[in-house]
Amino acid sequence: MPSTSMEETSFKKGAVVLDTSLFVNPDVRRSFGPNPTAALEGFLFMAAQAPVFEFYMPPSIWSELKNFVEPQKIPGELFVYLHQKSPKRYELTTPASLLYELVEEIRDRVNRGLRVAERAARNPEGRATDEVIQDLRRKYREALREGIIDSKEDVDLILLARELDALLVTADQGIIKWADKLGIRWLAPEKFKEYMTGLIKKVKYLSAVPETGEDPTSST
Amino acid sequence: MPSTSMEETSFKKGAVVLDTSLFVNPDVRRSFGPNPTAALEGFLFMAAQAPVFEFYMPPSIWSELKNFVEPQKIPGELFVYLHQKSPKRYELTTPASLLYELVEEIRDRVNRGLRVAERAARNPEGRATDEVIQDLRRKYREALREGIIDSKEDVDLILLARELDALLVTADQGIIKWADKLGIRWLAPEKFKEYMTGLIKKVKYLSAVPETGEDPTSST
Numbered sequence: 001m002p003s004t005s006m007e008e009t010s011f012k013k014g015a016v017v018l019d020t021s022l023f024v025n026p027d028v029r030r031s032f033g034p035n036p037t038a039a040l041e042g043f044l045f046m047a048a049q050a051p052v053f054e055f056y057m058p059p060s061i062w063s064e065l066k067n068f069v070e071p072q073k074i075p076g077e078l079f080v081y082l083h084q085k086s087p088k089r090y091e092l093t094t095p096a097s098l099l100y101e102l103v104e105e106i107r108d109r110v111n112r113g114l115r116v117a118e119r120a121a122r123n124p125e126g127r128a129t130d131e132v133i134q135d136l137r138r139k140y141r142e143a144l145r146e147g148i149i150d151s152k153e154d155v156d157l158i159l160l161a162r163e164l165d166a167l168l169v170t171a172d173q174g175i176i177k178w179a180d181k182l183g184i185r186w187l188a189p190e191k192f193k194e195y196m197t198g199l200i201k202k203v204k205y206l207s208a209v210p211e212t213g214e215d216p217t218s219s220t
Numbered sequence: 221m222p223s224t225s226m227e228e229t230s231f232k233k234g235a236v237v238l239d240t241s242l243f244v245n246p247d248v249r250r251s252f253g254p255n256p257t258a259a260l261e262g263f264l265f266m267a268a269q270a271p272v273f274e275f276y277m278p279p280s281i282w283s284e285l286k287n288f289v290e291p292q293k294i295p296g297e298l299f300v301y302l303h304q305k306s307p308k309r310y311e312l313t314t315p316a317s318l319l320y321e322l323v324e325e326i327r328d329r330v331n332r333g334l335r336v337a338e339r340a341a342r343n344p345e346g347r348a349t350d351e352v353i354q355d356l357r358r359k360y361r362e363a364l365r366e367g368i369i370d371s372k373e374d375v376d377l378i379l380l381a382r383e384l385d386a387l388l389v390t391a392d393q394g395i396i397k398w399a400d401k402l403g404i405r406w407l408a409p410e411k412f413k414e415y416m417t418g419l420i421k422k423v424k425y426l427s428a429v430p431e432t433g434e435d436p437t438s439s440t
Binding site: 133 | 353356
């Protein structure tokens with residue numbers, strides 16, 4: 001029987017938290033299927049063959065995903081490979097220093113949002129109102145939303161990954177920034193299928209090679 | 221010698237965290253002095269006679285206050301009664317549930333800010349640009365700033381009061397809302413001078429009356 005290394009044990013418990021982008025983003029989901037439902041089914045089929053992972057999705061993210069997929073078209077058995085779980089919102093804590101960073105970042109963005117609004121109100125180029133409004137919405141969104149955590153779904157992903165010490169698969173730059181602040185491992189979804197394949201191979205290799213730490217001839 | 225009750229001991233260590241409003245707001249500071257510098261001096265003089273309190277101010281708030289007062293006009297000795305201290309930003313934690321509340325509140329306010337901006341850009345009443353901009357700034361500020369913690373100074377006040385289990389003296393509605401979420405005692409600054417007077421009387425009264433818990437005839 002092959003030895004069980006520490007590393008292998010940790011792979012076997014390897015929790016992975018998934019954002020919607022793995023199934024929704026067209027460039028990303030392609031490796032799993034031609035449309036979101038097929039991509040989810042393709043992913044679940046692969047997950048069923050990769051017991052080194054435990055996959056999690058916060059229910060809030062699942063609700064978002066249901067706007068894109070038709071779960072009733074996927075064999076129900078496959079859903080045993082995707083756990084739905086929220087983080088322990090009333091037990092977890094976050095470092096107070098993060099609160100400063102969030103408040104300061106928002107303050108800066110609120111100021112940028114006002115400059116965008118003032119420019120639209122002045123309309124120095126004398127553009128048509130509809131064009132001004134479209135431009136305002138886009139620039140306001142850039143100033144206040146992009147690259148920042150701005151929804152309870154975002155917080156769910158960050159906190160669930162923290163709670164489970166999981167790998168977080170997301171393309172959202174605001175979430176990635178916070179994952180880095182908190183020491184959470186993350187992976188871009190377009191790399192995820194190859195990562196799964198690589199890790200399955202690595203585990204097979206480790207299972208086949210005796211663990212040096214357990215070699216009786218090398219013990220002191 | 222009068223007995224020392226639990227309650228009195230807790231008064232003696234009674235930490236109080238101060239915002240600038242006690243000295244800056246004209247309606248509030250009047251009880252301590254006719255201008256901010258005189259109000260600060262008047263307060264410090266009273267604090268020197270009230271050893272039941274330990275007064276704290278985060279250095280970030282002190283920096284704000286220095287825009288209004290001239291500390292060099294106040295006898296240096298009095299500053300022994302006002303400790304400058306930041307919260308332990310890298311040790312304290314906050315409940316994760318607060319992060320959800322903050323993110324959701326900001327999201328709602330960002331949406332309101334966009335509606336204010338769109339209305340200014342459309343200018344349906346055909347007002348003069350300067351008037352539109354003034355109105356935009358006021359309404360945008362209301363939507364995104366008022367009643368919410370929006371600066372590191374705000375976070376300093378909340379966290380220092382939490383760290384010291386202190387009474388927080390502030391008139392800021394955003395800070396008060398968070399104090400309530402976290403179980404921090406707070407007091408409106410216009411009540412503070414009377415509160416000090418009342419508490420000094422209470423401590424004197426408790427010092428003069430024997431504590432029933434320490435009555436040897438009632439011990440079991």
